[in-house]
Amino acid sequence: MIVDVDIGNTNAKWRCQGDSRIYVQSTRSLPQAWQYSGAAITRVRVACVAGADVLQCFAAAVRERWGIDIELARVQRNYAGLAVCYEDVSRLGVDRWLAMLAAFKSVGDEFVAVSAGSALTADWVAQDGQHLGGFIAPGRERMLASLYGDVANVLLTPRVPGELLDIALGQSTETCVDGGVAVLLRGFINHVASRCLGARIILAGGDAQAMLTMCAQEHKFRVSLVSNPVLDGLAIALP
Numbered sequence: 001m002i003v004d005v006d007i008g009n010t011n012a013k014w015r016c017q018g019d020s021r022i023y024v025q026s027t028r029s030l031p032q033a034w035q036y037s038g039a040a041i042t043r044v045r046v047a048c049v050a051g052a053d054v055l056q057c058f059a060a061a062v063r064e065r066w067g068i069d070i071e072l073a074r075v076q077r078n079y080a081g082l083a084v085c086y087e088d089v090s091r092l093g094v095d096r097w098l099a100m101l102a103a104f105k106s107v108g109d110e111f112v113a114v115s116a117g118s119a120l121t122a123d124w125v126a127q128d129g130q131h132l133g134g135f136i137a138p139g140r141e142r143m144l145a146s147l148y149g150d151v152a153n154v155l156l157t158p159r160v161p162g163e164l165l166d167i168a169l170g171q172s173t174e175t176c177v178d179g180g181v182a183v184l185l186r187g188f189i190n191h192v193a194s195r196c197l198g199a200r201i202i203l204a205g206g207d208a209q210a211m212l213t214m215c216a217q218e219h220k221f222r223v224s225l226v227s228n229p230v231l232d233g234l235a236i237a238l239p
């Protein structure tokens, strides 16, 4: 059994080969125990942007339980037709690279890979596979945490996407913050969309659905929601 694992800053997600289900566990809890409960594992392909300590604990647990070393994806300057534009490719997040690899294979044309998770990222890739650059910004939870500190999670309210369409003026701290953050998220996705007229927008991450809702009507037809391009990219990077 091959298992692909995406260790993000908030959540670790995994998928077993031949099974479309994605399992999620908080990254914080991963060093204590990986909640994998499937069949015996022969390969574990990993993308990790969380700390080295998390990865070390995870690798040690896999070695102890299945007697194998994890296979870690690493960014390469030129791979599978995708050419990374960073001067120092080791600085590019492997999650961004894998998402671009997956989109490059499936779109076959110019695209922008957007992730709305712990961070907001957008990466432009030309039709010939040249990575043109991108943006990194704090994601929704990070923006809230920067205002509320450790109580951010308490104040996070799961919102139905429709609520985000009409950003009302807040009349309490919470509604002012929610509205302000929504303005920034909306600004990000609509800037991306209006900067890449013609290109497909491949949108993923925990806040992808909310971002799609906030995307201007005239751009929505170019957006494809994907559930986890990082996991898709692992199969390309580590065949």
Ligand SMILES: Nc1ncnc2c1ncn2[C@@H]1O[C@H](COP(=O)(O)OP(=O)(O)OP(=O)(O)O)[C@@H](O)[C@H]1O
Pocket: 007, 008, 009, 010, 011, 012, 049, 095, 115, 116, 117, 118, 119, 120, 139, 140, 141, 142, 156, 157, 158, 204, 205, 206, 207
């Ligand atoms: N149940 C939920 N309630 C509220 N918000 C949620 C929920 N699940 C996800 N989110 C939103 O999704 C974000 C996390 O998304 P995701 O799981 O894609 O993160 P991640 O993969 O760890 O991030 P990254 O890859 O950027 O490190 C949170 O910051 C939050 O804004």
Ligand SMILES: CC(C)(CO)[C@@H](O)C(=O)NCCC(=O)O
Pocket: 009, 049, 091, 092, 093, 094, 095, 096, 119, 121, 136
């Ligand atoms: C930006 C994040 C946090 C998004 O998960 C990740 O891709 C990362 O840690 N990147 C390193 C910095 C960079 O990509 O330039």
